[in-house]
Amino acid sequence: MNSIQQQRQHWMSVLARAPSDLLYRLSDEAIKEIGFEIIRAPEIGLTQVRARMGNQGDRFNLGDMTLTRCVVRSEMDTLGYSYIAGRNQQHALRAAQLDALLQTPCMGEALQERVIKPIEAALEQARSAKQQETDETRVDFFTLVRGED
Known part of the structure; x- marks a missing residue:
């Protein structure tokens, strides 16, 4: 996996986990003069969550969770994607x-400093x-040994 792909995965993870109010506050100034075309409007759906007991063995269906996804194109011709847990369009x-x-x-660099790093810190x-x-x-449990039998 290359470095650019890892960086993108990282910032997409940070953006997905960010508190909404902090995300808006930090990014309002950055995006207000940029035009975006909505390729796929924010839509809410379900995704299936799978798990393994103790991270071993066969996978099983744990349940469903709500997911919101969106795709936009900036006026600089880059596509942006998002997948957010929950229903916040x-x-x-x-x-x-x-x-x-x-x-x-x-x-990219300016947004890393002004948006991503403060969200990471929060x-x-x-x-x-x-x-x-x-x-x-936390409770520490210990066993007392009373002599030898």
């Missing part, structure tokens, strides 16, 4: 627009807070 549209812009050399902070909350409720 505006989030899917904004993520697709940003994916299209992040692929352009003239805007996601990491939320993950750390959740981990700390979990750690506070």
